Amino acid sequence: MERDGSISTAELGEKSESPRAATADVEAASQKHDAQPAVIEGDQQAATSGAGKKPFSFYASLLCLTLIALIVTWDTTALSVAIPVIAEQLHATTLEAFFASIAFTLAVAISQPLYLSISDAVGRKIPLYFAMVLFTVGSILFAVAQSITVVIVGRLIQGLGGGGLDILQEIIIVDMTSLKERPMYLAIMALPIAVGSIMGPIIGALLCQFATWRWLGWINLPFIGPAIPLAIIFMRLRPIDLDLKTKLRRLDWGGMFLFTVGATCVSLPISWADALYPWSSWRTFLPLIIGVIAFVAFGFYEARPVQPMLPYRLFKNRTAVVSIIGGAIHGLLLFSILLYYPLFFQAVYLQTPLESAVSILPACIVSVAFSVFAPVCVEYTRRYTLLLHSGWIILALFSGLWCTVDQSSSKAVRDTFLVFIGIGLGIVFTTIPFPLQASVEKADDGGRIVGLLVITRFLGGLLGLAICSVVFNSGFAQQIAAFGPLPTEVSQLSDPRQAVGFIPTLRTLDLDADTMRQLTEAYRIPFRNVWIVLVSISGVGLVTSLLTKQLNLEVEDLGRQRFDDS
Structure with a gap:
């Protein structure tokens, strides 16, 4: 595999002669910005210093990412043991309990590819801030809910934020480090992810048995609270030097739409099959078929955009x-x-x-x-x-x-x-x-x-x-x-x-x-x-x-x- 540090127009454009490509001004701005060496002159020393001494802001940013990884992974797994208790206390129907259980998962499945595409076109930090706010608001709504409807809405908002936090913390650690120095930082990031996966069910069981399920929402705040100022103050990621209009026009709107339809239509029937409806029901296989068709269409469509999702x-x-x-x-x-x-x-x-x-x-x-x-x-x-x-x-x-x-x-x-x-x-x-x-x-x-x-x-x-x-x-x-x-x-x-x-x-x-x-x-x-x-x-x-x-x-x-x- 060759890595000469240069990027060809063919690699970047994939669209220069296509009548379906974006307008000329977007192409020119995109190519002018993107057709740079992966390591530009003036940054060569920083790029080739490997795992050399990092500034304090780097480690503060790393702490922010570890806090994010921890809360998202345990929040994903903690609720499963709490749903029966929540449903009983709030007098939920079977259908309501089901949607309370899958709201977070469904929102994550839908939002992750959107954050991937948007952050690649407009930069990582704004989507990261947005995800943090959504996750915080969703956690509070869940914690104060007096009805199962509010629980579902809270978990849905949490999932829309959690999907972004989950994918962005992994992308940003790649942005912050070179491949040569990355193994050690991936080891550091693996720890909160693994601990969160383990502690989630245990935390959920302990809180439901000895306290209240509402703490599953409140417990996120002491971690997301410090992560927000750490991201704002110390996370110094280089911005994409394009105006907002150009950034928005670079987005793969069609790809995001098709992937969202596919993820929704596949995730929902997979979640409710043999729980709410049998696999043989049209309510299961019809959206599943639509989802598969949307994914196939997405695969063909990705040859068209200026900056495709994938x-x-x-x-x-x-x-x-x-x-x-x-x-x-x-x-x-x-x-x-x-x-x-x-x-x-x-x-x-x-x-x-x-x-x-x-x-x-x-x-x-x-x-x-x-x-x-x-x-x-x-x-x-x-x-x-x-x-x-x-x-x-x-x-x-x-x-x-x-x-x-x-x-x-x-x-x-x-x-x-x-x-x-x-x-x-x-x-x-x-x-x-x-x-x-x-x-x-x-x-x-x-x-x-x-x-x-x-x-x-x-x-x-x-x-x-x-x-x-x-x-x-x-x-x-x-x-x-x-x-x-x-x-x-x-x-x-x-x-x-x-x-x-x-x-x-x-x-x-x-x-x-x-x-x-x-x-x-x-x-x-x-x-x-x-x-x-x-x-x-x-x-x-x-x-x-x-x-x-x-x-x-x-x-x-x-x-x-x-x-x-x-």
């Missing part, structure tokens, strides 16, 4: 393509494990939500440790392929062994398997970005490609939850049909869609030991089916790693929105 050049490299697929698979596995492993402990071992969160701590703790270890290892070895292969092998192998866990399995066996699953998840999580970022030819594409990774990881997670739901419900329907006549206390389980929602009630049932054994076994087998599917998918992830090339990490180019050390 330029075709990003996908000309095999390593980039397989890394994106690997990232989506990792998101699929991570989301599924975080949801279904605690449910497994609650259904098969009759644990409380808090006890189940504690039970998966072995996986969570080592996941944090190895998500930090992996980029540190890359920092010192300057290689990532062997590490990536090892992570996928460990994850696939011990996910397969987890399929053998049942009521008779000892705690030592369960914890051992969970530890190695956590090792695999942690390694893959923070190793995938390296081949992806090394695959781009222009420093300015680093932000785009990492933003794409964030989006595909999230959409992969939604797809994983849908796959697991279908597999679990199908398996549970077979088990409950073979159960025979159901006791009155569990008669609602004749509808397999009620199985997951009924899990917290299992430990309160007053049934004889033999019936309870049959019932927990009726749950264990569908969970095992889910594990088998996840193992198969992790095998695909391993294949993507084998197709990944070892690329050069000794690149010191910085993008046009780099951190200003002056």
